[in-house]
Amino acid sequence: DSPEDLLAGLTFPPGFVFGAATAAYQIEGAADEDGRGRSIWDTYSHTPGRTFGGHTGDVACDHYHRYRDDVALMRELGLSAYRFSVSWPRVLPEGAGRVEQRGLDFYRRLVDELLEAGIDPWLTLYHWDLPQALQDRGGWADRDTAARFADYSAVVVDALGDRVRHWSTLNEPMCSSLIGHMAGAHAPGLQDPVAASRAVHHLLLGHGLAAGRLRAAGVESFGITLNFTPMSPATDSPADLDAARRLDGQQNRMFLDPVVSGAYPADVVDDLAAAGAPLPVQDGDLEIIAAPLDWLGVNYYFEQTVRAGARPADKPPTSFIGGENVVELDPEGPTTTMGWGISPRAFTDLLLWLGAKAPGLPLMITENGSAWDDVVDAEGAVHDPERVDFLLRHLAAMTAAIERGADVRGYFAWSLMDNFEWARGYAQRFGLVHVDYDTQRRTVKDSGRVYAEVLRRHREG
Numbered sequence: 215d216s217p218e219d220l221l222a223g224l225t226f227p228p229g230f231v232f233g234a235a236t237a238a239y240q241i242e243g244a245a246d247e248d249g250r251g252r253s254i255w256d257t258y259s260h261t262p263g264r265t266f267g268g269h270t271g272d273v274a275c276d277h278y279h280r281y282r283d284d285v286a287l288m289r290e291l292g293l294s295a296y297r298f299s300v301s302w303p304r305v306l307p308e309g310a311g312r313v314e315q316r317g318l319d320f321y322r323r324l325v326d327e328l329l330e331a332g333i334d335p336w337l338t339l340y341h342w343d344l345p346q347a348l349q350d351r352g353g354w355a356d357r358d359t360a361a362r363f364a365d366y367s368a369v370v371v372d373a374l375g376d377r378v379r380h381w382s383t384l385n386e387p388m389c390s391s392l393i394g395h396m397a398g399a400h401a402p403g404l405q406d407p408v409a410a411s412r413a414v415h416h417l418l419l420g421h422g423l424a425a426g427r428l429r430a431a432g433v434e435s436f437g438i439t440l441n442f443t444p445m446s447p448a449t450d451s452p453a454d455l456d457a458a459r460r461l462d463g464q465q466n467r468m469f470l471d472p473v474v475s476g477a478y479p480a481d482v483v484d485d486l487a488a489a490g491a492p493l494p495v496q497d498g499d500l501e502i503i504a505a506p507l508d509w510l511g512v513n514y515y516f517e518q519t520v521r522a523g524a525r526p527a528d529k530p531p532t533s534f535i536g537g538e539n540v541v542e543l544d545p546e547g548p549t550t551t552m553g554w555g556i557s558p559r560a561f562t563d564l565l566l567w568l569g570a571k572a573p574g575l576p577l578m579i580t581e582n583g584s585a586w587d588d589v590v591d592a593e594g595a596v597h598d599p600e601r602v603d604f605l606l607r608h609l610a611a612m613t614a615a616i617e618r619g620a621d622v623r624g625y626f627a628w629s630l631m632d633n634f635e636w637a638r639g640y641a642q643r644f645g646l647v648h649v650d651y652d653t654q655r656r657t658v659k660d661s662g663r664v665y666a667e668v669l670r671r672h673r674e675g
């Protein structure tokens with residue numbers, strides 16, 4: 215189908231929210247300004263060998279200074295909402311205790327600018343940048359960090375609760391815990407199954423404790439954002455089926471089930487105990503974690519096929535506890551520059567599966583997008599047909615799920631603009647807007663124009 219055909223076929227429910235997403239460390243820069251403390255991502259990115267080309271978020275998109283221009287760009291695209299995160303070490307440089315007013319003031323200015331532009335702010339409290347001071351005291355592997363997160367949440371909601379309606383506690387606790395503590399490919403860069411499983415539980419406990427503070431503050435709505443990777447077995451041999459079950463358990467169900475139904479999946483509990491890395495659950499924790507939500511944030515990028523067997527030496531370390539005997543297959547067909555496969559069909563299936571797992575819980579697509587090598591042409595334009603195709607096919611896949619009953623209320627493209635793609639540095643570009651990192655010049659890509667057209671048609675019916 216041509217982009218025009220795909221575009222013409224899209225319709226969305228009335229009131230559907232359209233936005234774009236970013237995260238503090240990926241765009242803000244200004245790492246040493248206004249009293250900001252260090253986070254685990256400052257430490258990680260400044261450690262030789264950790265990130266592509268030694269890239270760091272020190273400057274990133276310089277959004278801290280250019281936020282007014284960036285909000286103007288959002289208005290130009292016609293966004294009705296913007297999802298961003300607050301940097302914990304900007305607000306509490308030591309992670310706890312002393313509040314840095316200048317940090318809070320930045321977010322107040324940003325939010326006011328958004329409101330003035332008619333763009334609804336969707337605030338995420340934690341997108342991976344734990345204050346280093348808390349890491350030095352054990353980080354997420356330490357139970358106390360959950361309580362510190364709740365205290366930090368209370369500080370932010372106290373400052374911004376009068377003007378931000380929609381709140382999210384955590385972004386992708388799977389990545390913070392397992393990629394950060396098991397694979398070591400994200401901060402804090404550990405390869406320790408015991409720390410990883412402790413981080414899983416303490417992140418979720420932190421979510422539940424923060425949820426209580428947000429509810430008490432009377433915010434209009436809040437949720438949590440989880441990332442999902444649908445898992446399929448390579449064959450229907452019992453060993454491959456079991457490999458897919460184990461990875462689905464740790465990647466998807468271990469985070470979803472406690473949040474929506476107050477219990478870890480029994481098979482995952484057994485797998486982790488057998489691996490010598492039990493979840494450190496205490497009495498009452500699961501009731502806290504299962505605090506009722508207003509919506510579930512869903513991040514979807516790709517699906518994964520897996521088989522049982524010894525991990526070949528050329529595969530990166532597994533993120534999965536006890537995952538040494540599971541092999542991820544390379545995707546079939548074209549891949550993005552991240553090496554991720556492309557499967558809109560799996561997106562439809564995921565949304566229907568979530569509808570069945572959590573009936574009555576509205577879904578917000580808080581991230582979906584793709585990375586490609588941008589080419590800036592002689593006129594300064596960026597034509598990104600692959601990203602246009604990815605975007606339109608995934609929007610169509612989402613509407614297919616909505617037609618079949620999935621209660622999806624909104625979609626945020628990842629990302630508003632190219633940014634610091636964590637361990638992959640600036641080499642991976644996910645933006646609807648191109649960033650020239652030498653000049654900080656922003657250029658709306660073809661995909662950004664197509665997205666603006668989708669939004670315009672939706673707005674004008």
Ligand code: PNW
Nearest residue numbers: 237385386389441443513515581628635
């Ligand atoms: C998400 N995986 O990360 C994050 O929320 C964003 O900050 C990030 O830029 C974006 O997706 C693109 O990577 C993920 O391996 C990282 O399954 C890794 C995975 C999924 C999401």
